[in-house]
Amino acid sequence: MALISIPLPAHRSIQFNFSSLNGTIRLLSNRRVQLALMILVPILLLTVFRPFLPIPGPLETNLRAMTKPPSFVHLFGTDRMGRDILSRTLAGVQISMFVGFAVALLSLTVGLVMGTLAGFFGGVIDRVMMTITDIFLAFPSLLLAIGLVSVMGTGMLPVVLAISLSDVPRFIRLQRSLVLSLRSRAYIDAARTVKASQMWLMTRHIVPNTLAPLLVAASIAAANAILVEAGLSFLGLGIMPPAPSLGNLIRDGQTYLEQAWWISTLPGAVILLIAISLHFLSDGIRQVLDPRSRK
Amino acid sequence: MNELRPIRSALLDVRNLHTHFLTDKGTVKAVNGVSFQINQGERVAIVGESGSGKSAMAMSLLRLLAYPGKVVSGEINLEGRDLNRLSERQLNEVRGRLVGTIFQDPMSSLDPVMRISNQMIPPIMRHLGLSREKARAEAISWLDRVGIPDAARRIESYPFEMSGGMRQRVMIAMALSCRPRLVIADEPTTALDVTIQAQIVELLKELTAETGAAMIFITHDLGLVARFAHKVGVMYAGKLVEFGPVKDIFARPRHPYTQSLLDTIPPVDQLERRRLAQIPGFPPDMKLPVTGCAFKDRCAGAHRRCFEVAPELEPRGHGHAAACWLPEGLGAGRQMERALIPPMEPAADAGEDRVVVEINNLHKHFTTRSSLPWRKPPTVRAVNGISLRIRKGETLGIVGESGCGKSTVARLLLGLDPATSGDIFIDGMAQMVFQDPSSSFNPKMTLFNIIQEPLVVTGWGTKAERETRVRELLGQVGLDESYMHRYPSQLSGGQRQRIAIARALALKPSVVVADEPTSALDVSVRAQIINLLVDLKQKLRVSFVFISHDLLTVSYISDKIAVMYLGEVVEYGPADEVFNNPAHPYTQALISAVPIPDPEAEEARIQKPLSGELPSPLNLPVGCSFASRCPKATDYCRTHKMVLKPYSKTRETACHYAS
Amino acid sequence: MLTYSFKRLVQLFVTVLGVVTLVFFTMRLIPGDPISAMAGDNLSGAALDQMRGQMGLNDPLPVQYLTYLGRLAVLDFGTTVTTKLPIVGLILGALPVTVSIALGTIFLTVLISIPLGTLAAYMAHKGNRMLDNIITGVAMVLDLMPPFWTSLVCLLIFSLTLGWFPASGTVSLDDPAMLLRRIALPVLVLSMAQIATLARITRTSVLEVLNEDYVRTARSMGWSELHVLFRHALKNAALPIVTVIGLSFGNLLNGTVIVEFIFTLPGIGNLLVGGMNSRDYQMVQTLIVFYAMIFVAINFTTDLIYRVFDPRVQF
């Protein structure tokens, strides 16, 4: 499971505007981004339109088709209760995507606010914040999540919160270091010579220049969250059956590994695909941001 | 060895060298047919703007280019052997042994996790076949010769324990340690202060003369060339455009590029100030094929032939050669464009001549956080009691070695840092222009928003008024209005500096503080910015504080000069008086360290480089702060502090013995 | 050096105290209380109360907290709720398995990835990016494979189908051969992700060093490229590599929990999952604190190693 470790492009040239058309075009013409979208978009479309696809529902059992290997009728096969694995996988993807998106959004928002405050004002706020993040970073991420789930119970919300709690400190650190490197830029000094307010400096000069690297980190965090959620559910500590989380599917199949390999392996492959494409996405964004990494 | 070749004394004979960088975006033809010769013991300087291929050429000689650089063709005959045809293994017997190399950045050129001894001794053992003890003694004696104090002990240091100047000395010792026949030095002093530069240059000159080694010295500083070289090669767009004996090149340059380069340098003689020559446009993109002369788009003498056929390096007599269709280059046309700068018009009324900045007994101390709570934290006295006045329309130049407190004064003036004690009065507002054009602007803002930011923040005018003002400012700094909606990344260094100036002028400040505004720019662009500043000063009567380590530029642009040493002003007065007749021993040393782009004058000057380095501002001496390096220091100086005192009617200096 | 270690130790102490406090109070946030959660509906109100009294759960929270700290200070971690065994004993019994897996993984990882990464960097430096691209690609895929899934796939292929490694069997230090055969597959699974990552980082660090000016200096003194690679590049690249190995311990600890669960190995990860499933909060609490302390201690050690070996760092 990937830790978020982001070589910062921040101190190099950030010459990128997400808002501008030009920026979007450059992003879309990046090979990695294209590759990522080629995987993500179909999966997303299938997930969204699953109810309209000619496949059984994820919870529909079929006693006449129990433990069937992949075929044209059941592309991913069926489990011991005759449930269609493809359908369950797509439903699982929906949960995974939600978890990934929610964690990324939550961590990014909290990290942005707290990291900016710590980096910009320094002093006591900074020291307290750093001590707290130190404490959270002392837990390996899955173990922190396990501990928190044990307190908050299982289910979607606890899982999202538990994973976010191990990501938030990383985002705070990232944002803080970005802010620190920007704070000493000459253009901040230039604005200060005309007595620009702190608010002006933060909103006009600092935060806009941190968004791009944060977004890179967020797409990695989303991939990471999907993997951790699957891990928790696999251990029976995440989202509870019969909800078809991808981790649950793999856990289901574990017992029948020898008789029905497809129950575990195919959903796992889908997780892998999603995680890889999210990484491609972040890599692509980084390449567009930092021309030197292209080589 | 080729028996048929006429026997010459040439040590190195380079013929038709071509070097390419095979990048994803195309082939960069960095060196495009360079030929020249160097005799035994000769010092040859290669000058040119950055990107002209100087380094690529020098590194090609020993095939030291990393991928994607590649020597494509050419002969590199060293003592009759073509290095270009040697195998890597054979070449490794030449590298370090027959040819020593010194690189630009002393901070990164030595392995940071290895002691000096481990970097110096093994090559000596290998190339000279000495035992470890002998090699060690040899290494120590070299360190001693390059002026490392206590060499026997310092050889066990790590590079980080030494200053930049010391590291460059180590590099020189290392490059010379196997007694090479040729030394290649790629901008060996660019990263160093003038005083240290003077020491290093003297050292190189002495040592190569002693050992009889020839030398290729790459630089973009024409002053250094005059001080140092026997011969000069001028590079432009991967080619040598002029080559010849140094005096001849300076006295009678034949190529328009060389001529323009020489004219971009501020003259030493300040009696009549002329505008500096500017070279318009940019060097060509070396990925694209060039037809005709590569300089044609920027040349005042360009004519039809220049667009069709590229001129070759042709002899012009006295061993002088130039690559231009015009035998005399721009010839007499050279001087014509350069208008005399009219003297400042006297102020219309007394109010116009008022003092706009007054600094009284300014101090700034930085207290680093102590590592242990119970220990007293060390204090750096960056600015240590400075008093200055600037009148309206006056330009004050501040000079001094790096670390002497110049930039701290600038930040205090701008109100970016609070002063520890002392007062600053500014009648109006102070604005700034910074050194590094790349971090000066928010990359997410258009130039329009950048320039109007001060107006918006202070609530100046309506939207339409601000737009008019921005247009006006762009006009004043000589940029087209169409630039308004571009982003900083789309500009060149010189254009960015113009934008920085426009932003600084937006609120009609009474003083503009410019901290090394031209240091990151190439010579030809530098001249444009200096001309612009001079114009603005005349037109707007705005005061400037011009901070730079480039004394020639400072003395050219300033009315008054303040010389700083260890946080104090040691001399203050009118620019030409201070420059031509310095009173304080430090100013004298500083000025004699500045190389003058005139070989005859350089020869006549007595070179006595200032010894030692700037002491740490952590524990300042009790007496005169300059005493540790002053040639005239006495015991009295070491115990008695000297403050700035009137020296003549217009000048002040802080020395007990400056009468 | 001493000053620095002292400062770091103080920081370490603050962090550990924070960890303990955080875990303690979080555990008390559990709705209801641990006892009723553990006991389910089987016990009467009176019996529950008695258990609470025994465990000090009726005391005010600050008192409970101080008592807890006091017991931690003398390394008394209490007993499990269900079986009443001392937790320290259980942890010490399970530790060798986890440590063997972790050390095995690190050994295998370093052995393979450093030469591989160095080779890739060297080739990339010469303009041949083939190995470089392969490693980067493979690293990304391996790095993102969920370890529980990889474990299952490996189990399916190597144990169930090919029968190379036993999928079950008692594990103890007394039978090293069996131990080795049982942990081989988990080590392989965990190494897969780590090898790729470390190879990529080695490659980046070495490549960066190869582009440094001092490498060119060494070349200009006539040293061959291999000499430069071993004498200068590896030495300088070692420092970031050590740091990354230290940091990757977090991932490794995550991973051991999962492989121990899947391969039914009696390590501390299995204790943790077991504790979660049997709702033994005392156990979970202790183990989480224990993991955090291991992680903190490893980071501390890495940091010190870094500083001892880098002459530039001053204390």
Ligand SMILES: Nc1ncnc2c1ncn2[C@@H]1O[C@H](COP(=O)(O)OP(=O)(O)O)[C@@H](O)[C@H]1O
């Ligand atoms: N590693 C490289 N990759 C691509 N182009 C390069 C590389 N190094 C230098 N160049 C190009 O080669 C030309 C000459 O560079 P250089 O020799 O460094 O010039 P100088 O030393 O005169 O400043 C420039 O156009 C530069 O951009």
Ligand code: SF4
């Ligand atoms: S050949 Fe023509 S364009 Fe080139 S330098 Fe001479 S006059 Fe100028």
Ligand code: SF4
């Ligand atoms: S006071 Fe003495 S030491 Fe100081 S500058 Fe004058 S002569 Fe030198």
Ligand SMILES: [Mg+2]
């Ligand atoms: Mg160069």
